[in-house]
Amino acid sequence: MTIYLDYDGLLLFDSVHHAIRGEKLLLAANIKIVSLPTPREIDVSCGQCLLFPLADQEKIKKIFHDQQLKWKKLFKCNLKERVYEELESR
Amino acid sequence: MSTKIDAKGLACPGPVIATKKALESIEQGIVTIVVDNEVAKENVVKYATAHGCGVSITKQAGDFTVKITKGEAVLAPDKIAAPLSAPTENLVYLITQNTLGHGSSELGAVLMKSFMYALLESTVLPKTILFMNAGIMLTIKSSPVLEHLETLDQRGVEILSCGTCLDYFAVKNELAIGGVTNMYTIIEAMSAANKVITL
Amino acid sequence: MGFETADDAGIYELNETTALIQTLDFFTPIVDDPYMFGQIAAANSLSDVYAMGGKPLTAMNIVAFPIGSLPAEVLGEILKGGQDKVIEAGAVIVGGHTIEDSEPKYGLSVTGIVHPNKILKNIGALPGDVLIITKAIGTGVLTTAAKADMFLEGVEAAISSMAMLNRYAAEAVANFTIHACTDITGFGLLGHLYEMAVGSSVKIRLQARAIPLLPDAAEAASMGLVPAGAYRNREYLKTVTIDPSVPGNIEDLCYDPQTSGGLLLSVPAAIAKEVLLALKESGSTQAAVIGEVLEKGKGEIYVD
Numbered sequence: 001m002t003i004y005l006d007y008d009g010l011l012l013f014d015s016v017h018h019a020i021r022g023e024k025l026l027l028a029a030n031i032k033i034v035s036l037p038t039p040r041e042i043d044v045s046c047g048q049c050l051l052f053p054l055a056d057q058e059k060i061k062k063i064f065h066d067q068q069l070k071w072k073k074l075f076k077c078n079l080k081e082r083v084y085e086e087l088e089s090r
Numbered sequence: 091m092s093t094k095i096d097a098k099g100l101a102c103p104g105p106v107i108a109t110k111k112a113l114e115s116i117e118q119g120i121v122t123i124v125v126d127n128e129v130a131k132e133n134v135v136k137y138a139t140a141h142g143c144g145v146s147i148t149k150q151a152g153d154f155t156v157k158i159t160k161g162e163a164v165l166a167p168d169k170i171a172a173p174l175s176a177p178t179e180n181l182v183y184l185i186t187q188n189t190l191g192h193g194s195s196e197l198g199a200v201l202m203k204s205f206m207y208a209l210l211e212s213t214v215l216p217k218t219i220l221f222m223n224a225g226i227m228l229t230i231k232s233s234p235v236l237e238h239l240e241t242l243d244q245r246g247v248e249i250l251s252c253g254t255c256l257d258y259f260a261v262k263n264e265l266a267i268g269g270v271t272n273m274y275t276i277i278e279a280m281s282a283a284n285k286v287i288t289l
Numbered sequence: 290m291g292f293e294t295a296d297d298a299g300i301y302e303l304n305e306t307t308a309l310i311q312t313l314d315f316f317t318p319i320v321d322d323p324y325m326f327g328q329i330a331a332a333n334s335l336s337d338v339y340a341m342g343g344k345p346l347t348a349m350n351i352v353a354f355p356i357g358s359l360p361a362e363v364l365g366e367i368l369k370g371g372q373d374k375v376i377e378a379g380a381v382i383v384g385g386h387t388i389e390d391s392e393p394k395y396g397l398s399v400t401g402i403v404h405p406n407k408i409l410k411n412i413g414a415l416p417g418d419v420l421i422i423t424k425a426i427g428t429g430v431l432t433t434a435a436k437a438d439m440f441l442e443g444v445e446a447a448i449s450s451m452a453m454l455n456r457y458a459a460e461a462v463a464n465f466t467i468h469a470c471t472d473i474t475g476f477g478l479l480g481h482l483y484e485m486a487v488g489s490s491v492k493i494r495l496q497a498r499a500i501p502l503l504p505d506a507a508e509a510a511s512m513g514l515v516p517a518g519a520y521r522n523r524e525y526l527k528t529v530t531i532d533p534s535v536p537g538n539i540e541d542l543c544y545d546p547q548t549s550g551g552l553l554l555s556v557p558a559a560i561a562k563e564v565l566l567a568l569k570e571s572g573s574t575q576a577a578v579i580g581e582v583l584e585k586g587k588g589e590i591y592v593d
Binding site for chain 1: 149
Binding site for chain 3: 140
């Protein structure tokens with residue numbers, strides 16, 4: 001069972017390069033995140049996502065905006081039940 | 091195998107009935123159902139998760155598209171995979187570097203993290219994971235996958251790091267998970283195993 | 290009597306010993322069998338009288354029926370179901386009114402009596418009281434399951450429960466001191482608990498695990514057979530705090546709108562055991578203690 005049950009936000013990126021850059025930026029800003037392969041429920045082709053507490057979503061969006069990092073979709077997720085609800089899409 | 095259903099305009103519990111029919115008609119695959127109100131969306135999601143399926147929801151101008159994934163190593167939320175320790179099946183992972191694959195070490199680091207994450211969700215856990223050479227970077231304090239290994243450890247997976255390697259990289263005091271082992275034990279563990287996977 | 294307690298019955302004092310109770314209710318079919326629909330609708334309409342500690346005397350039929358498109362026998366069955374239930378309640382049908390409508394509806398307008406000093410209100414719960422309900426919960430979810438042809442055993446149990454008169458429960462507790470009483474209907478268990486809590490100015494604790502549930506109700510709720518009314522009830526109730534340990538399906542059942550539900554009683558802790566025994570012995574086999582009244586407050590409800 002996944003250990004990040006209290007992380008209820010998920011960001012999807014167009015490319016793994018964006019995900020890698022995003023992870024670096026957020027770690028530098030001390031925001032708790034975990035990188036993980038894109039859940040199969042969202043997309044079956046391999047990709048990278050970032051998992052984080054949804055409460056930090058505004059902070060994260062601001063950092064990405066300031067650093068001009070593109071992201072594709074923001075989901076609210078329940079990892080235990082494997083439910084991913086799309087909140088925003090760019 | 092993918093089925094798409096339009097359940098807009100259906101009175102309760104029409105959307106759930108449609109979902110039930112569609113999910114019962116496939117072994118595994120994707121069922122996509124479109125509803126036009128929150129109550130229907132909530133109920134369809136409840137039905138899907140109660141049947142061990144994963145769900146992804148997107149919204150389009152008041153309608154909800156619910157994508158339900160059934161089958162393939164479906165893990166019910168209350169089932170936690172136990173490591174296989176029966177004598178006939180003995181799986182060992184040997185991890186010889188802290189990245190996965192060749193070509194780009196940056197990508198390799200990403201892949202190793204993905205690998206460890208996916209291993210946590212797997213229904214088939216190894217009896218032992220052995221770390222050698224640069225692999226020991228994953229069992230020391232600065233490891234990017236420490237929490238993943240801690241969870242595996244809690245679930246009974248044995249985690250062992252080669253002592254010589256820890257010493258070589260001068261990180262003997264930084265070991266953060268599992269025990270220290272030597273080449274003899276490593277050989278024994280690999281020989282006794284039915285399957286050894288080397289990364 | 291006043292309007293502050295939001296009862297959907299009216300009380301009018303005739304003299305020192307007698308007050309008149311008037312109530313009415315009607316709705317569209319929730320089960321396929323017309324006779325049972327009549328029984329349930331009648332039991333539901335009569336319930337308010339019992340919830341006030343009264344005794345029904347007369348009832349009048351309220352009927353809407355598509356005369357052209359459904360056979361008259363169906364209407365006959367509905368009315369028979371209603372009449373049999375009224376007779377069981379010791380009252381009598383004195384007339385009624387029917388209109389043509391595309392959708393059938395049935396219910397009763399009921400007149401009952403109660404002694405002015407013995408009127409049970411839904412306010413008056415006191416800190417330290419124990420909360421008891423007399424019927425199991427889950428009719429909303431199970432009538433939804435019925436439409437999906439699922440959980441037939443649970444549906445049968447729900448039908449029996451809905452058709453059961455609250456008369457027996459009311460008579461069983463008639464000689465006990467009841468601080469507050471209401472019947473559980475469309476607002477769900479939490480909705481009616483809230484009315485009691487806010488009207489009595491208290492805080493209430495509900496033990497989710499103690500709530501008696503109809504067979505299959507929990508499973509049906511977990512599968513999304515949850516009526517829209519449950520979601521509406523949840524939207525409306527803002528002073529409820531639910532502990533994260535309460536499973537989602539049980540939470541949904543707490544908001545599940547009930548049809549012809551049981552009585553919700555607030556009784557002094559000292560007599561709770563006796564009250565429960567009396568209820569069980571008179572046919573309310575599902576009666577259970579489900580919570581307690583904590584202290585003075587503004588209607589806060591804690592569910593754990």
